[in-house]
Amino acid sequence: MKPTDFSKYLSDYLSKYLPGERGMSHNSILAYRDTFILLIRYYKDAKHISVNKLTMDKLTRKDIVAFLDWLQNENKCSDSTRNARLAALRSFFSYVGYEDPTFLNEGLKIHTIPLKKTGRKSINYLTVDGIRLLLKQPNLLTKSGRRDMALLSLMYDTGARVQEIADLTVECLRLTKPYTIRMMGKGQKVRIVPLIEQQVLHLQRYMADECLFDSKKAKMPLFSSGCGRKLTRSGISYILNKYVSKARVESATLIPEKVSCHSLRHSRAMHLLQADVPLIYIRDLLGHESVVTTEIYARVDSKRKREVITNAFVPTSEEPNEPVWLKDTNLLDWLKSL
Template identity: 30%
Template sequence: MNTLAAELQTYFGGFARSQRDLSDHTIAAYRDTWRMLITFLADKTGTRPERIDIEDVNAENIAAFLDYLEHDRGNSVATRNARLSGIRAVLAHAMPRQLDHAAMLSRALSIPAKRHPKPMLEYLTIDESDALTAAPDRTTWTGRRDHALFALAIQTGLRISELCSLTCTDIHLGAAASVTCTGKGRRTRATPLTSTTTAIMTGYLAERRSRPGEALFCGPRGQQLSRDALEHRLHVHVDTAVVDCASLADKHVTMHTLRHTAAMNLLAGGVDISVIALWLGHQRTQSTDAYLHADMSVKQAAIDRTRPGDTKPGIYRPEPDILAWLATL
């Protein structure tokens, strides 16, 4: 076993879970990054993958790998940066024990994330949301499940990973209905449910409890649905909803779009941005500021409060003869 293999086993075999407490999704993403990197380096150097060692993971080869992701595989800049994070995590952990390669590792760790323009957030209007939730065929079990899934997602704004991990015990019905989930950073939060969502979930849970498994939104044998399965079901129903709501055809709708929709609905209702950040489970309110940029009504209100274009600049000074001025009113 060479040095790189030992460091990878040390990181993924214990450190990632016991010390960093990374989620299964993050560990899987980092693992896939290293599998692709080692395969890329093996092809580039003509070496067997098991012979790729730590000196091969230098700044030049990492930069070439990142260019390969972006230009050959067609990955977005965001994906490129996420892969870079996975590489950095392992190298930063290895550096204190690899002093002979400290200079090389420092150069590799100094590769910056690539800056890129962030697109405007895409979200659904009320009519589009209604068309999507009405699309599933509720005469079937999967249709009733998907209807409940979309209604919960649009109202609560849960992440796709949070929706996948929900169990039946995470839904609390009654006078103060809510859903509890554990999101990014192991932060647990409870999100209240509206009366409409509560009614939908009450009916769904009554049927769900007769099926095996604990996952709230389950597959045919009671197993937890994967992220890909949720996205697939969404795309199926978007195609159906387009018939009644043509504007959906112009939008790239994902499960994260439903999260954006929940946030925009709260913003349109006059909810403060800091409360929306708590609602969505954001650690910083800066993450929520993007919704202010996406809401044109907020910008229109700002324009409406500005002075007319023909107003003369300067400090207001009252008329010297106040009686004469009042007479002109």
């Protein structure tokens, strides 16, 4: 069966353009791929057009808008997810228009589909006491407990994304002073993150359990499951949630009902900010491209803002002991007569 122009462009887009010209990570490409899986399903279910009959001329602005509505009505996806799907489609049509200008006009029309406004989400983070309680939960007398302690404390100390933790290999660690770990962030950007001595001790105990000091294991995943496979994002989330549930039994006040792996990243950033660490250093730790992204933590720290405003307050006049109208009996009588 002869491939359609849509299948050819999509194949080249996902396998050549995104990893080659755009330098996208594997996980980002998978997220873009999922958009087209949903798009193909929409055309099959809603428009009764199978994938082997789906051609570029059938991908109109009107149909893309209908697809986005279908995502929200049938799949119950959020506005932010809808916007992410639209971004993937815009990128695809830009690529196709470059490859074949006959599709440029329809691509420009699709670029006029507006993003939906999304409310700013509140940042979910734990207090310092909450982090202490969470990290008290792993049983350090067991191998799995020592692994989980090394894993969770590393996630917090480095402020790493869960995928960055999952992708770590043994050779990413430098266990001689100065202790560091090499993280591969978004867009294949590498950053070096310092490690504190206590964290290194947790890692060394865990690595001794797993015999990871053998030079032949340098390229092995740093964190693996009981059967020796690399821990996935869902596997790491499962481990975290297990200890979150245990910690909530001790104190539901300190541990929010919903704690994600990203909550540990948020917590680290907030605690550094509260310790007066400059935003540019927090930016570098988290791997943000711009300090503007990091400024979100400064905006949400209402306690810190209140302290700054209070300390900076300059009285403009001496405060009276009582309101002026209570001193002026004529004024008081007049006010009462109103």
